[in-house]
Amino acid sequence: MRALVTGxxxxxxxxxxxxxxxxxxxxxxxxxxxxxGLLALxxxxxxxxxxxxxxxxxxxxxVCNAGVYLDKGVxxxxxxxxxxxxxxxxxxxGVALTVKAQRRNLSRGGRIAIVSSAMGSxxxxxxxxxxxxxxxxxxxxxxxxxxxxLAADGIAVGIYHPGWVRTDMGGAGADISPEQSARGLWxxxxxxxxxxxxxFLNHDGTPIPF
Numbered sequence: 001m002r003a004l005v006t007g008x009x010x011x012x013x014x015x016x017x018x019x020x021x022x023x024x025x026x027x028x029x030x031x032x033x034x035x036x037g038l039l040a041l042x043x044x045x046x047x048x049x050x051x052x053x054x055x056x057x058x059x060x061x062x063v064c065n066a067g068v069y070l071d072k073g074v075x076x077x078x079x080x081x082x083x084x085x086x087x088x089x090x091x092x093x094g095v096a097l098t099v100k101a102q103r104r105n106l107s108r109g110g111r112i113a114i115v116s117s118a119m120g121s122x123x124x125x126x127x128x129x130x131x132x133x134x135x136x137x138x139x140x141x142x143x144x145x146x147x148x149x150l151a152a153d154g155i156a157v158g159i160y161h162p163g164w165v166r167t168d169m170g171g172a173g174a175d176i177s178p179e180q181s182a183r184g185l186w187x188x189x190x191x192x193x194x195x196x197x198x199x200f201l202n203h204d205g206t207p208i209p210f
Contacts, residue, residue: 001019001026001060001061001190002025002026002027002058002059002060002061002106003020003025003026003027003028003059003060003061003062003063003189004027004028004029004056004059004061004062004063004095004102005017005020005027005030005039005065006030006041006063006064006065006066006094006098007030007031007043007065007066007067007178008029008038009031009032009033009036009038009067010167011121011165011167011168011169011178012065012093012115012165012167012178012181012182012185013065014029014065014178015027015177015178015179016065016182016183016185016186017062018179018182019179019182019183019185019186020186023068023072023080023186023190025061027049028056030052030066030072030089032201033122033163034063036073036096039052039055039056040052040097041066042071042091043064043090043093043094043095043097043098044089044090044094044097046097048102049097049098049101050111051099052151053099053101053102053104053105054098055076056102056105057105058105058107059102059105059106060107060109060110060111061110061111061112061113061189062098062102062105062106062112062113062115062118063092063093063113063115063189064095064098064103064112064113064114065088065101065115065150066094066098067090067091067094067115067135068086068087068088068090068091068145068171069129070073070083070086070087070131071083071087071129071130071131072129072132074170075127075128075208077176079131080186082131083131084131084134087131087132087135088135088136088138089130090133090144091132091135091136091139091180092137092139095139095142095143099112099146100102100130101181102105106155106186108153108154108155109155110154110156111156111157111189111192111193112146112156112157112158113143113157113158113160113185113188113189113196114139114143114146114153114159114160114161115185116136116139116140116143116156116160116161116192117132117133117136117162117201118161118202118208119133119136120134120135120137120138120139120140121135121137121140121163121200121208121209121210122137122209122210123209123210124209137161139141140159140200140210141210142202143158143159143198143202144156144157144159144198144201144210147197148198151194151197154194155196155198156192156193156194156196156197157198157200158186158189158192158196158197158199158201159186159198159199159200159201159208160200160201160202160203161179161200161201161202161203161208162175162181162184162185162203162204163175163176163181163184163203163204164179165177165178165181166178168207171194174200176203181203182202182203184203184204184205185203186203187190188201188203189203
């Protein structure tokens, strides 16, 4: 399987890149800076999206993993408009622009995986991380709508929670390692198809409520 993983310089993205290679897939990654075998891509930049899509070529799987968590530990009083705008630009607009740019590289039977978060589940609202939670809710909704829109083209779209992962974003006290998360996510990617399109799943396959 030929795949592109955004945000692959560290954390879950780097683990997804390594796990894909270990499974024998041809996986390319992106990072904002590029270099070290990664394509340069700021997912919020339409011009860079176009250039990256030209460099990518044909793929079977697009993994929209790049994202930010700018309001970690920030309450409502500390929340700013800039924080909200930057979070939505990366976590929602970035996903939409990536899918739009890479759509031409996906053939019939292709797959799109959107890394959202259980923190975006409206049924699991916790009264914190307002920008991040709202952006991940929007990303999940975007994925569900893309699944409907692209079904006629034979493209399946899955939305996934990577788990609470020991990364810079998740913190040292998180439940699982990036490698554990990547193994579970790749199991989901490989199983993604018309029968599972539009589903919101945990890395272990457990359904997540929208």
